[in-house]
Amino acid sequence: MGSYTCCLCFTRRFRSSEAQPPADVRAAFATYAEGAAHMTADQLRSFMSEAQGGDGADADAERVMEQALLLRQRQPLLGKLAKPAFTVDDFYNYLFSEELNPPLGSQVHQDMTAPLSHYYIYTGHNSYLTGNQLSSDCSDVPIIKALQDGVRVIELDMWPNATKDDIDILHGRTLTSPVELIKCLRSIKEHAFSASPYPVIITLEDHLTPDLQAKVAEMVVETFGDMLYYPDTESLKEFPSPEALKERIIISTKPPKEYLEAKNVEENDDGTQEEKESDEEAWGKEVPDLQTELEYAKVLINDHEDVDDGVDSDDDDQKKPQSSPLEYKSLITIQAGKPKSDMSEALRVDPNKVKRLSLSEKELVKAAPSHGSDLVRFTQKNLLRIYPKGTRVNSSNYNPFIGWIHGAQMVAFNMQGYGRSLWLMHGFYKGNGGCGYVKKPDFLLEHGSDNDVFDPKADLPVKKTLKVKVYMGDGWHADFKQTHFDSYSPPDFYTRVGIAGVPADTTMKKTKAVEDNWTPVWDEEFIFPLTVPELALLRIEVHEHDKSGKDDFAGQICLPISELRRGFRAVPLFDRKGMKFKSVRVLMRFEFV
Structure with a gap:
């Protein structure tokens, strides 16, 4: 009997808790639903236009409502309702759907007529x-x-x-x-x-x-x-x-x-020769620091033995x-x-x-x-x-x-x-x-004297500040085996958030690790001042904390900051090779100051 009880507890520890709407999502719903229990299409349209940076085309609001309602787990019951009400859970389903609420637009929008x-x-x-x-x-x-x-x-x-x-x-x-x-x-x-x-x-x-x-x-x-x-x-x-x-x-x-x-x-x-050196960027290691590469590579080149560059001719x-x-x-x-x-x-x-x-x-x-x-x-x-x-x-x-x-x-x-x-x-x-x-960006295309040409090492003023709030993640229980991260308990996920760009903008921060949870809630905000936002990427990685010291990889994505859609967004994650996971995603909010 004791053995049976232990087995039952073990199974329960792997059970995934159902994700609940974060407090900010509930607050946004209450604001735009004007305190009512249900939201109308016009109210959703106002939210999309004002809080989501202009996503509120008439057809979009109607479509979002229809698609979000279909995400309900009680979907078979929808056919019996003449006109299903749009609840806070439906609102949350819409926000956490990468298909309905992605972080980037999907259309070509830049001028394509230049050389x-x-x-x-x-x-x-x-x-x-x-x-x-x-x-x-x-x-x-x-x-x-x-x-x-x-x-x-x-x-x-x-x-x-x-x-x-x-x-x-x-x-x-x-x-x-x-x-x-x-x-x-x-x-x-x-x-x-x-x-x-x-x-x-x-x-x-x-x-x-x-x-x-x-x-x-x-x-x-x-x-x-x-x-x-x-x-x-x-x-x-x-x-x-x-x-x-x-x-x-x-x-x-x-x-x-x-x-x-x-x-x-x-x-x-071509007389080019390559230095004989160990590969500083083995797969999976951190991106080489840009300023270090630019400032010190010449020293490295002179300090290493040259070998023939026939491989790279x-x-x-x-x-x-x-x-x-x-x-x-x-x-x-x-x-x-x-x-x-x-x-x-x-x-x-x-x-x-x-x-x-x-x-x-x-x-x-x-x-x-x-x-x-x-x-x-x-x-x-x-x-x-x-x-x-x-x-x-x-x-x-x-x-x-x-x-x-x-x-x-x-x-x-x-x-x-x-x-x-x-x-x-x-x-x-x-x-x-x-x-x-x-x-x-225009500053790389402007003609002028040496003093007018863009210098990535220059001490530039902050042009834009990005605020990133990391709410929660979900989907790992669907895309990974129960024992993938830990043989005996649910994973301890944390998120790394940072910027890749010019040296002055490059940084990396991380959330706390949420223990024993397949649907971690972090609810942490980060602020990134940017001097060259036009060339900056937002880096997002999720890892599972391992007490042995070797944390497990749980997903990643990089997003061009100049194209981020503000507001609440469902951010999909990809594996090491760049293949998108079927279910794994993170709910975030982006704001520009």
Whole structure:
């Protein structure tokens, strides 16, 4: 009998308590229902308009009421009611529904008619790799997933196949297994615009002979047909807009060496070398501090032994001049290059031409202290692509703000990896309806003298203050096994809330841990003064406190602060790899002062 009783108690400890509306939710209901037990459509509309920042379109209020009523657990009884009353519980169901009350809008709302150089573009690195940079398989599967997630720049490394008569995609000088180019091109065509109608850019790393370059041109034209955009680049003084390039495919790579040599342009092998160092950002560790990276990376570079950067080569591999077909050259709409020696020369803006410059994260960090204003001015007209250093063999990523604060449009990431840096990338491109193009803030586009160019290290005044209240969380009992966090009792959840952005804005805070509860109620508020809110992300993580010292991960999301919808919001959480949980969410409130 004693054994039976113990078992019964154990089961009861895992039972999830039903979530109750927080006091602030009850107060808001009482205010807008004017003390009544039920709320009318007009009263809900007033709440949505006044307290929720203008969510109160006529059709929305009616729809919200209908959908929130359907969320009642006693749903079968609704059919017997002629006109169900909208109670405080229905009001709470609406507020805590991510479908009805999300933290961000879902529509493209920014001006999409400016040149491409005025936008941050969702960019992948080595898009064909399924895992690490040295031995994983190459496949079109990660390319398809990236496109479905809204990525707009796909990178392909082209090499001759074993018999030298066709083209493989693989990471050169590694043990990665190849995938055929044609398979990748066909998958890009099929999935390019599944998540967004705005242009897809294919960046090619070219290691081919002229005859194979000709074959690439044939494949590209045959696969994409009228989708391909390739004007006369000699007369291209400004990039077209995302709007003008809807559902178009664009090729970007370095022009063939022979073409450059014919124009008396010297082409040297890239002499970039990488430091031999342990990976400071192993998956799941904290995002590297931006100011530390910018200020101290040069010291680190000088203190470490150099190794060959062949793994990360962003250059072609041809050694002797050959004749390249005009057709291949003419398909390259965005001509790319790397700095040869003088960074000032590389960043010089040509009023009659646009181009793309590629820098490794290490090169950017090294250049930023002395060429910060040049970088910003270059990116007002031209494209800057930043890619991971070669020592990131496990497909980890770097702090993306290194590129964003200097106007770099293509901050290239290993989308097949995971970790906090990638969470920032995912969150940043939730903006503007998730279309893969986010308009750069005006201060990065303004022309002027050195003193007028944005300086991320400057002591700037607070422009906006964000107040975040974390009420409660729910859904873990549905998405996790009862024993996932603790074998003997319900979890002890706490929330971390903070800002990622320029160094002055970056911070992280956390709530208390609520013990033994699947539906934790924190009811804590945090205040974040922001100097550059246009580039800031709100970071939200939930963890389970473990007395052994190794806390368990329970969900995360990053949200662009410039797009947060104020008021009460249901914030969905995602797993480590960026997949949204089915049920897990946090009820929060956002206010701007």
